[in-house]
Amino acid sequence: MPFITKKSLLALGVLAGIGVVAGIGVVAATGFVWSGVYDVGADDPHTRPVYALLESLRDRSVQVRASKLQVPGLDDPARIAQGAGNYEAMCTSCHLAPGVAETELSKGLYPAPPDLTRASVDAAEAFWVIKHGVKASGMPAWGKSMEDAYIWNMVAFLQQLPSLDARQYQELVARSGGHSHGGGETGGHAQANAEAGHDDAHPHPGAPAGDDHHAADTSGGAKAPATDSGATTHVHADGKQHVHAPKPATAIQSTAAPAAPATTPVPAQPAAPEAHDQHDHQH
Numbered sequence: 001m002p003f004i005t006k007k008s009l010l011a012l013g014v015l016a017g018i019g020v021v022a023g024i025g026v027v028a029a030t031g032f033v034w035s036g037v038y039d040v041g042a043d044d045p046h047t048r049p050v051y052a053l054l055e056s057l058r059d060r061s062v063q064v065r066a067s068k069l070q071v072p073g074l075d076d077p078a079r080i081a082q083g084a085g086n087y088e089a090m091c092t093s094c095h096l097a098p099g100v101a102e103t104e105l106s107k108g109l110y111p112a113p114p115d116l117t118r119a120s121v122d123a124a125e126a127f128w129v130i131k132h133g134v135k136a137s138g139m140p141a142w143g144k145s146m147e148d149a150y151i152w153n154m155v156a157f158l159q160q161l162p163s164l165d166a167r168q169y170q171e172l173v174a175r176s177g178g179h180s181h182g183g184g185e186t187g188g189h190a191q192a193n194a195e196a197g198h199d200d201a202h203p204h205p206g207a208p209a210g211d212d213h214h215a216a217d218t219s220g221g222a223k224a225p226a227t228d229s230g231a232t233t234h235v236h237a238d239g240k241q242h243v244h245a246p247k248p249a250t251a252i253q254s255t256a257a258p259a260a261p262a263t264t265p266v267p268a269q270p271a272a273p274e275a276h277d278q279h280d281h282q283h
């Protein structure tokens, strides 16, 4: 039957041609990777076309996802102050602060962390990046240890940051009540409790199940499966047990712990002298 026309032969030829070219492309790409010729060192910048491609990839990826977010009101001074304390504790090593020059991290990372004392950021995009991080860059996914409300507080603070001088910045940080975000705290919290708080199993109201704020000392320990109540228990390397209550909290509050965070967590203001015990460390 006359199915094989000149036209269909031509189409077949074109397809075969495309196949051959694609095949050569795959072989060339494999050879390029295998040769090890591309320098992945952070001190050797990408070529311009590669950098431009990666930048567009990141920008579009963030823009598309951020466009689905609903930005809450970010003008609340309590929100801004609360965000300042966390920014000071967690972000300045890479993103700097008024009066802080380059750090080893800010200098050495590639892609370089933007100087957030100069760059103004889109609120939704900043929220998305802070929560999810950026692959193959130094930017961590803070959403693994920080609840959304606390991330929005930092976003609120970032809207103000470029207009702050060193003194205004320090004032805000001082008013912030320190480092607190409903999970994942290290630094101040770990010091405040030193070893004392870990001597016995104690419940943590408001802790998300699986919270791993003690990741550092679980390295040699084991994490036990969740109990019937939904609480998780993990055993530290030294054999001490640690119980995390499930969320939402119904467990009895441990001695100094304040109430679980509302949607917009704000620490007591102004910071009381015993702020160390008061700052909300629900985890």
Ligand code: HEC
Pocket: 058, 086, 087, 090, 091, 092, 093, 094, 095, 105, 109, 110, 111, 112, 113, 114, 119, 121, 125, 126, 127, 129, 130, 134, 137, 138, 139, 140, 142, 154
């Ligand atoms: C270890 C270094 C490091 C730390 C700590 C860090 N970041 Fe980043 N951050 C980066 C890098 C690197 C980028 C750029 C990523 C890229 O360009 O792909 C970035 C990007 C961002 C961006 C996007 C800025 C823009 O203009 O696109 C925001 C917002 C941001 N970080 C906020 C924060 C906040 C808030 C914290 C603290 C909770 C923080 N970062 C902590 C390294 C860090």
